[in-house]
Amino acid sequence: MPFNSLAFLILLTTSWLLVVWLRRPAYALIVASLVFYLFAGPLDTTVFLLTVGLNWLIQLFIMRPRWRITAAVLLNIGLIFAFKYKNLLFGGGMAGSYTDTGLPLGISFYCFQALAYHIDVIRHQAAPARSFASFFLFKSFFPQLVAGPIVRAPQFLPQIERLFSGNRRRLRLIAYGLVLCLLGLFKKVVLADSLAPIVDEIFVASPESAYQAWLGAVLFAFQIYFDFSGYSDIAIGAAYLLGLRLPLNFLTPYMSTGPRDFWQRWHISLSTWIRDYLYIPLGGGRGGWLRAAAVLVGSMALAGLWHGANGTFVIWGAGWGIYILICRSLRDRVMLPLALRWPLHMAIVVMLWVFFRSPSFGFALDYLTVMLDVTAWTVPVGGISPILSGIGIAGLFLLHAAEYRLNRRSTLFVLRRWNGPFLWGLCIGLSLLLILLPSSNANPFIYFRF
Amino acid sequence: MKSRRIRLAAVALFVGGGLCAALMAEACLKVIAATPLWRVLPVIEPILGQPDPQTGYAFTPGVSGIWVRENRARVQITELGLRGPQGITQAKAPGTVRIALLGDSVTEALQVEYAASFGALLQARLNHGGSAGTEVINLAMSGNGPLRQLMRLEQRGYSFDPDIVLSVTSPFDFLSGELRDDRLNPAYVPDGSGGWMRGYAFRKRFSVRQADTLAGRVFLDAVQRFDLVRLLYLRSRDPLSKLMGIEASARAPASSPVVADTCFTADLRNLQRLWQNHEPAQDWQVTGKFFDELAASRAGRPVKLVYALRDLPMPPARCASQRAQRAAVIDTIEDALATRQIGFIDLEKQLVDIVGVDGSADLRVLRGFGLQIGQGHLNHEGHRRYAEVLQTAVAELIGR
Numbered sequence: 001m002p003f004n005s006l007a008f009l010i011l012l013t014t015s016w017l018l019v020v021w022l023r024r025p026a027y028a029l030i031v032a033s034l035v036f037y038l039f040a041g042p043l044d045t046t047v048f049l050l051t052v053g054l055n056w057l058i059q060l061f062i063m064r065p066r067w068r069i070t071a072a073v074l075l076n077i078g079l080i081f082a083f084k085y086k087n088l089l090f091g092g093g094m095a096g097s098y099t100d101t102g103l104p105l106g107i108s109f110y111c112f113q114a115l116a117y118h119i120d121v122i123r124h125q126a127a128p129a130r131s132f133a134s135f136f137l138f139k140s141f142f143p144q145l146v147a148g149p150i151v152r153a154p155q156f157l158p159q160i161e162r163l164f165s166g167n168r169r170r171l172r173l174i175a176y177g178l179v180l181c182l183l184g185l186f187k188k189v190v191l192a193d194s195l196a197p198i199v200d201e202i203f204v205a206s207p208e209s210a211y212q213a214w215l216g217a218v219l220f221a222f223q224i225y226f227d228f229s230g231y232s233d234i235a236i237g238a239a240y241l242l243g244l245r246l247p248l249n250f251l252t253p254y255m256s257t258g259p260r261d262f263w264q265r266w267h268i269s270l271s272t273w274i275r276d277y278l279y280i281p282l283g284g285g286r287g288g289w290l291r292a293a294a295v296l297v298g299s300m301a302l303a304g305l306w307h308g309a310n311g312t313f314v315i316w317g318a319g320w321g322i323y324i325l326i327c328r329s330l331r332d333r334v335m336l337p338l339a340l341r342w343p344l345h346m347a348i349v350v351m352l353w354v355f356f357r358s359p360s361f362g363f364a365l366d367y368l369t370v371m372l373d374v375t376a377w378t379v380p381v382g383g384i385s386p387i388l389s390g391i392g393i394a395g396l397f398l399l400h401a402a403e404y405r406l407n408r409r410s411t412l413f414v415l416r417r418w419n420g421p422f423l424w425g426l427c428i429g430l431s432l433l434l435i436l437l438p439s440s441n442a443n444p445f446i447y448f449r450f
Numbered sequence: 451m452k453s454r455r456i457r458l459a460a461v462a463l464f465v466g467g468g469l470c471a472a473l474m475a476e477a478c479l480k481v482i483a484a485t486p487l488w489r490v491l492p493v494i495e496p497i498l499g500q501p502d503p504q505t506g507y508a509f510t511p512g513v514s515g516i517w518v519r520e521n522r523a524r525v526q527i528t529e530l531g532l533r534g535p536q537g538i539t540q541a542k543a544p545g546t547v548r549i550a551l552l553g554d555s556v557t558e559a560l561q562v563e564y565a566a567s568f569g570a571l572l573q574a575r576l577n578h579g580g581s582a583g584t585e586v587i588n589l590a591m592s593g594n595g596p597l598r599q600l601m602r603l604e605q606r607g608y609s610f611d612p613d614i615v616l617s618v619t620s621p622f623d624f625l626s627g628e629l630r631d632d633r634l635n636p637a638y639v640p641d642g643s644g645g646w647m648r649g650y651a652f653r654k655r656f657s658v659r660q661a662d663t664l665a666g667r668v669f670l671d672a673v674q675r676f677d678l679v680r681l682l683y684l685r686s687r688d689p690l691s692k693l694m695g696i697e698a699s700a701r702a703p704a705s706s707p708v709v710a711d712t713c714f715t716a717d718l719r720n721l722q723r724l725w726q727n728h729e730p731a732q733d734w735q736v737t738g739k740f741f742d743e744l745a746a747s748r749a750g751r752p753v754k755l756v757y758a759l760r761d762l763p764m765p766p767a768r769c770a771s772q773r774a775q776r777a778a779v780i781d782t783i784e785d786a787l788a789t790r791q792i793g794f795i796d797l798e799k800q801l802v803d804i805v806g807v808d809g810s811a812d813l814r815v816l817r818g819f820g821l822q823i824g825q826g827h828l829n830h831e832g833h834r835r836y837a838e839v840l841q842t843a844v845a846e847l848i849g850r
Binding site: 001002004005006007008010039189190193194195197198200201204205384388392420421422423424425426427428429430432433436437438439 | 460461463464465466467468469470471472474475486489490491492494495518678681682684685693694695696820821
């Protein structure tokens with residue numbers, strides 16, 4: 001069920017009413033989550049229910065930490081491997097490539113979440129779920145089910161347990177939740193879906209000039225940001241409406257000035273997952289330079305591989321690892337002024353996105369060759385003029401900067417002051433109209449594919 | 451009492467918020483449409499016409515908007531209710547040659563600006579080199595099959611006093627059955643004595659019945675004037691599954707292999723059945739009736755009727771028997787038109803010759819935009835080529 005659909009709006013409204021009226025709304029949310037996931041189809045639902053059930057059985061029957069971790073890794077990584085990566089190793093096509101939609105919906109997210117849960121419980125960083133129902137809702141809470149943010153048991157499970165306790169809740173952040181939902185819908189419906197046809201045309205037909213190649217890559221950088229952060233905003237906003245708090249997933253990443261800064265702002269729940277459950281356990285920055293470099297690049301390459309069984313994702317991740325490594329090595333020797341550092345950093349970010357969007361490594365290399373061929377800086381016949389595209393891209397960066405201001409704590413105070421029926425009516429009205437806006441072609445959220 | 455008042459105030463504030471949202475959305479959509487943002491950001495497609503008791507549907511004079519399907523283009527209907535050109539007058543200036551262009555959505559060409567449509571390009575080509583004095587009046591409308599074209603010619607076309615009437619039509623329109631189905635548009639129905647007459651069952655439809663009432667006019671005005679009303683109206687016509695987003699969640703079914711009919715055997719066989727074997731009989735009868743009425747519509751006017759058949763598939767050279775079959779069909783059509791003193795242009799063959807390709811399959815590049823090249827309506831190059839072909843044919847008729 002896409003977030004930008006009337007069905008989701010109805011489900012969310014019904015769930016909200018139940019949360020307001022019922023003393024113990026947890027079971028209503030379980031039913032809502034099942035309804036939400038049933039839209040994906042019977043196969044996806046069966047795989048999901050089996051995953052939740054088996055993870056619960058692991059917790060119930062395997063007591064020794066080492067064995068439990070092994071079983072959890074075998075189950076969750078095994079499932080991701082079975083659906084996503086078997087073709088990469090055994091042949092049979094590019095399952096998991098950018099355009100692939102044949103995976104069970106959200107499998108990468110809910111398997112990672114389950115794995116993190118077992119690790120946190122074994123490390124005593126989180127208390128185990130008290131019942132299967134609370135474990136089920138922790139895993140299936142519908143706003144975050146299919147594309148994150150990847151929630152952690154220490155922060156999220158206690159909130160879930162409270163839904164079973166019958167304690168009275170005060171939904172004080174309704175206005176904030178509604179504004180986040182509205183912002184997310186705006187990013188997805190107005191911005192990401194409008195950029196998609198231009199980007200697709202450039203990437204499918206291959207760019208004719210450096211100008212077109214840069215235009216395609218920059219617009220894709222914004223498309224994927226607006227698409228995914230839009231989804232996350234709706235997920236977080238919807239959770240606020242239901243009285244739960246999800247972690248922040250994006251923090252204006254294109255305002256970053258370096259690779260580390262970028263990953264502290266982009267898909268934060270995945271980058272912290274990789275850091276806490278992969279990078280640090282593998283040794284992190286400890287040991288010699290070579291070992292630290294291998295761990296860093298390897299972790300980032302695996303983060304890339306998480307997106308799909310395509311070499312381009314691995315190169316994208318490894319590219320980030322190398323970029324972080326280079327910046328780390330040069331940190332004490334070279335310090336560029338911000339006016340130079342930011343454009344250079346953005347150029348590298350945009351070039352790395354080319355690997356992410358390309359169907360193959362060869363295509364990406366050809367694309368980058370055209371990008372770097374500054375002698376071929378011509379505007380194709382019938383293409384968007386440089387002035388218009390320059391204004392457009394500047395506008396996108398301005399919107400991004402405006403979002404940076406919106407993310408501040410003061411916004412919350414302003415919204416709490418305005419919290420009331422007028423703001424609710426305004427946000428719900430605008431959200432409804434955004435959902436009704438026509439779309440020339442079906443554009444599912446990009447991260448639904450992972 | 452006090453709590454009831456508070457509750458009412460809350461409801462009023464909520465509704466007020468919703469109304470503010472509507473006003474904001476309307477303002478935003480107007481700003482998008484008025485600035486270059488219309489090329490990228492969401493816009494609501496225009497409703498360019500209204501129900502018409504004579505022809506089923508007619509353009510609303512002066513209405514404009516941004517066409518969004520296949521390719522975005524600004525479109526404006528003239529004050530005389532035509533696709534174009536703007537500024538044309540009802541009365542013909544002395545010495546002017548007027549060509550009334552009939553057709554369906556391909557000729558209407560909403561996917562491109564009017565200046566890039568083959569009607570406008572044809573006029574520009576004919577007037578090239580200072581020999582001004584030819585006007586191409588585009589009377590085409592989406593969904594206009596042969597009979598609706600004829601009725602539009604009778605209702606509006608002849609009033610412009612044209613010298614040439616040029617209809618660009620697909621031969622498959624005579625096979626689709628729409629010439630015999632008057633539920634949505636005028637069509638031929640049995641007259642009870644073995645013949646056919648024009649039927650108007652569509653007039654019973656709610657939209658046609660209400661079109662001329664006060665409520666109907668107010669509704670139509672609101673739909674054409676306000677983006678938001680139009681958005682709600684258009685979405686209300688979508689199936690519930692699309693509205694709910696269920697279609698977007700469903701997985702695409704596995705595609706089954708399709709064997710391409712590269713020699714167009716089936717298409718040509720169907721055309722041969724109609725034009726040479728006169729089957730299906732009813733289709734053949736209404737086809738004959740239509741051409742008789744088209745020829746008779748001149749009623750003594752000194753006007754040349756020309757039928758340009760598009761999309762009559764040209765098989766590649768290796769499909770020799772199908773090419774011969776096509777030639778036989780063309781001869782039959784040409785003879786049938788000649789007996790009624792209607793000229794004929796084999797548009798597809800001339801396109802194949804001008805573009806220099808082997809057959810119709812290679813002409814697909816003239817259709818579609820962006821990633822959809824090969825499917826849909828004519829693109830800019832397609833319109834250019836159509837104009838090129840028609841110029842040669844029309845220049846002969848008007849002696850230029």
